[in-house]
Amino acid sequence: MSMIPTAGPGASPSVNKRRRKIDAVSIASFIALVVTTFLMLLPLFFMVSTSLKSKKELLTFPPTFLPESWQWSNYREIFDTLNFGQMYMNSLIIGILTVVGTLFSSALAGYGFARYRGKGSNLWFMLMLSTMMLPYPAIMIPQFILFSKLNWIDTFLPLIVPAFFGSAYNIFLLRQFFTTLPDELFDAGRIDGCSEFRMWRQIALPLSGPALATVAIFAFIYSWNDLLTPVLYLSSSDKFTLPVGMSSFTSSRFRIPPWHLLMVASVLAMLPIVTLFAIAQKRFVEGIVLTGIK
Amino acid sequence: MKTIRIKKSFTLLLATSMLVVLALSGCSGGKSAGDVVPGNDGDSANSGGQVTITHYTIDSEDRTFIEKLVPDFEAQHPNIKVKIEKAPYEQFDSKLQTLIAGGKSPDVTSHYGYGGFAEYYNKDMLLDMNDIIKEDGFKASDYNIPDDLMKIYTVKDQVYGIPVNMYVSLMLYNKDMFDAANVAYPPSDYEDKSWTFDKMVEDAKKMTHVSNDIAKTQYGVDFTWSERDMRPLYFGAEPYSQDTWTNGGVPSETHFDSPEVIAAYNKLFNLILKDKVSPTTEWSKSVAGQNGDAFVTGKVGMTVSGSWSLAGSNDFPFKVGVAAVPAGGNDKVRSVLFVDPLLILKGSKHPKEAFEWIKYLVSDEIQEKSIDLSGGNPPVNTKAAETYYKHFDGIDTADVKKVYEGAVKYGFESYNHLITHYSQINDMFINEMQPIDTGHNTVEEVMPTIQKKVMEIIKR
Numbered sequence: 001m002s003m004i005p006t007a008g009p010g011a012s013p014s015v016n017k018r019r020r021k022i023d024a025v026s027i028a029s030f031i032a033l034v035v036t037t038f039l040m041l042l043p044l045f046f047m048v049s050t051s052l053k054s055k056k057e058l059l060t061f062p063p064t065f066l067p068e069s070w071q072w073s074n075y076r077e078i079f080d081t082l083n084f085g086q087m088y089m090n091s092l093i094i095g096i097l098t099v100v101g102t103l104f105s106s107a108l109a110g111y112g113f114a115r116y117r118g119k120g121s122n123l124w125f126m127l128m129l130s131t132m133m134l135p136y137p138a139i140m141i142p143q144f145i146l147f148s149k150l151n152w153i154d155t156f157l158p159l160i161v162p163a164f165f166g167s168a169y170n171i172f173l174l175r176q177f178f179t180t181l182p183d184e185l186f187d188a189g190r191i192d193g194c195s196e197f198r199m200w201r202q203i204a205l206p207l208s209g210p211a212l213a214t215v216a217i218f219a220f221i222y223s224w225n226d227l228l229t230p231v232l233y234l235s236s237s238d239k240f241t242l243p244v245g246m247s248s249f250t251s252s253r254f255r256i257p258p259w260h261l262l263m264v265a266s267v268l269a270m271l272p273i274v275t276l277f278a279i280a281q282k283r284f285v286e287g288i289v290l291t292g293i294k
Numbered sequence: 295m296k297t298i299r300i301k302k303s304f305t306l307l308l309a310t311s312m313l314v315v316l317a318l319s320g321c322s323g324g325k326s327a328g329d330v331v332p333g334n335d336g337d338s339a340n341s342g343g344q345v346t347i348t349h350y351t352i353d354s355e356d357r358t359f360i361e362k363l364v365p366d367f368e369a370q371h372p373n374i375k376v377k378i379e380k381a382p383y384e385q386f387d388s389k390l391q392t393l394i395a396g397g398k399s400p401d402v403t404s405h406y407g408y409g410g411f412a413e414y415y416n417k418d419m420l421l422d423m424n425d426i427i428k429e430d431g432f433k434a435s436d437y438n439i440p441d442d443l444m445k446i447y448t449v450k451d452q453v454y455g456i457p458v459n460m461y462v463s464l465m466l467y468n469k470d471m472f473d474a475a476n477v478a479y480p481p482s483d484y485e486d487k488s489w490t491f492d493k494m495v496e497d498a499k500k501m502t503h504v505s506n507d508i509a510k511t512q513y514g515v516d517f518t519w520s521e522r523d524m525r526p527l528y529f530g531a532e533p534y535s536q537d538t539w540t541n542g543g544v545p546s547e548t549h550f551d552s553p554e555v556i557a558a559y560n561k562l563f564n565l566i567l568k569d570k571v572s573p574t575t576e577w578s579k580s581v582a583g584q585n586g587d588a589f590v591t592g593k594v595g596m597t598v599s600g601s602w603s604l605a606g607s608n609d610f611p612f613k614v615g616v617a618a619v620p621a622g623g624n625d626k627v628r629s630v631l632f633v634d635p636l637l638i639l640k641g642s643k644h645p646k647e648a649f650e651w652i653k654y655l656v657s658d659e660i661q662e663k664s665i666d667l668s669g670g671n672p673p674v675n676t677k678a679a680e681t682y683y684k685h686f687d688g689i690d691t692a693d694v695k696k697v698y699e700g701a702v703k704y705g706f707e708s709y710n711h712l713i714t715h716y717s718q719i720n721d722m723f724i725n726e727m728q729p730i731d732t733g734h735n736t737v738e739e740v741m742p743t744i745q746k747k748v749m750e751i752i753k754r
Contacts, residue, residue: 062509144396235379247382248353
């Protein structure tokens with residue numbers, strides 16, 4: 001993680017000169033990185049700062065950098081203005097179940113494609129990959145009809161159940177990872193009388209931390225940010241997810257949007273993603289260590 | 295032997311995954327079981343003759359207030375249940391299309407999204423209410439709905455919508471800025487002949503200060519009057535042929551490259567480019583954000599805007615007044631009306647019950663009640679309108695009334711409700727006119743392209 005490379009022990013004097021040059025370059029790029037990081041963080045800073053401003057202060061121009069009076073009450077107000085807590089819970093439930101479903105089904109299918117050869121398995125694989133090319137609007141209406149026939153409209157089911165049937169991209173990703181696992185491990189397992197399912201669960205999965213973490217993050221972020229599907233399938237306020245509620249916030253063309261509250265909502269909505277990323281990043285590093293040993 | 299084992303484990307895996315799915319769907323299904331029970335679904339009329347109708351609307355306070363009206367209505371009509379379905383503004387159209395295609399068509403809605411009445415009409419989505427009206431004996435006058443408004447959503451003598459809200463265009467002005475520049479307030483009376491477009495420019499000049507410091511810059515007027523294709527009408531130029539209004543919004547001819555229309559646009563763009571009394575779109579964006587309104591920040595003296603802006607006027611950080619839109623050269627048209635109707639969709643399984651609900655929403659008492667509940671939606675009901683004029687703190691009731699009555703007299707229903715494929719036309723206008731805003735192209739250069747593209751879109 002350190003930006004400036006340090007000289008290893010026993011560096012010869014002739015390298016020293018070059019090293020000083022490298023150091024100058026490194027310092028320059030370090031500064032450049034700090035500046036860009038700062039620029040990248042600026043919108044984030046404004047988000048937090050705006051979330052603490054009063055409604056009147058939002059309209060002043062030029063905008064203030066820091067709130068004149070810190071409106072911590074905005075963070076309480078958001079829960080009174082719309083049923084934010086409920087929406088948060090809804091999004092979390094859907095997000096977590098989507099991750100569980102995606103991990104289970106995609107890991108299983110990916111493992112199958114990676115480890116077993118059968119008649120036409122390549123064809124099936126190609127067929128599965130080709131589903132990636134279908135844009136969502138193309139399947140939107142047939143899918144809606146299907147779920148409405150099942151009487152699933154205005155329930156969470158259309159948002160969760162599809163995750164249990166895998167998604168081409170994740171299956172592909174995991175398949176590629178599983179093919180890198182050495183056959184010997186599984187042969188050893190088989191000799192020890194391990195069942196096929198147990199090999200998946202106790203050999204393949206534990207070795208796939210980073211890949212699974214990636215898939216989990218993708219699945220969660222996708223579900224957490226998804227707007228169109230919940231809009232289509234959910235109709236009652238108590239079932240709305242965060243994106244639906246937040247998008248309704250600016251829905252009125254007739255009022256000044258309460259940007260300060262929207263920013264409060266955005267700050268709070270960001271937390272699970274940041275947390276998940278923090279946890280998963282650790283897993284990434286562990287994964288690298290593991291593969292290093294292997 | 296190996297393959298058999300693999301097959302076996304696959305079956306096992308498949309079975310487990312199915313079980314998990316079933317278990318899960320059971321769980322979450324149970325959570326919302328209250329809403330999945332049959333009879334609550336709109337298409338089953340079996341539970342004691344009770345039917346459920348759905349009203350599909352935008353998920354914003356000024357629309358969802360109707361939820362509060364449901365209990366009273368249901369008490370008065372024990373055989374009808376009303377369910378309110380909602381979507382955010384941006385997704386309103388796509389959800390509606392999906393609901394209809396999926397056989398879950400709502401019963402009652404309005405054209406609250408980008409698509410307008412003409413688009414719905416031409417897609418054959420709307421129910422002709424003539425039979426129901428005849429059977430019911432419904433008369434607009436009983437509900438204090440002016441006949442003129444009923445005509446807007448009547449095509450070839452068939453009624454497709456009952457008006458419920460009527461927004462007009464009006465001028466809002468920043469009293470503080472007028473006071474500071476020592477300029478007299480503009481009149482609210484549409485009959486005041488001194489209040490012309492040129493007088494407006496003159497007043498605006500006195501309030502405009504353009505400075506290198508963006509924070510000190512202020513402009514006299516923001517004249518972005520309704521949709522872009524609408525604006526020539528204000529100066530007396532007609533871009534769409536007359537037959538547009540009689541055949542369901544499909545004009546046989548358009549005249550966007552005519553000298554009259556070009557002159558009209560030049561007059562408006564000169565406010566920005568020549569007189570420099572109006573802000574550029576870039577400036578407005580930098581001051582008020584992407585969808586913001588620069589007037590709200592207190593940096594613009596006058597703005598022509600929809601009457602919906604009144605609802606937010608209590609939040610403005612300055613004193614607000616309302617005035618008539620100045621005379622621009624068309625002695626018949628000075629204001630754009632936006633009349634929202636309640637429509638029954640063709641897919642409705644209970645049109646009669648839906649009509650009961652519509653009648654309830656336009657009744658005197660409910661129209662009056664809705665003003666407060668919605669935070670200031672203007673009723674079509676002329677009796678309830680009196681209450682509406684008094685609704686806005688800090689703005690003179692007499693001014694609101696005068697402006698409203700003048701706007702109705704000199705008003706023209708917005709094109710976006712009346713012309714087919716309107717969302718595409720509108721997008722095209724915004725894109726094609728951008729180079730004029732920035733001064734890269736002249737109106738003369740751009741209009742022939744627009745004329746060609748409008749005709750292409752209409753013929754689709």
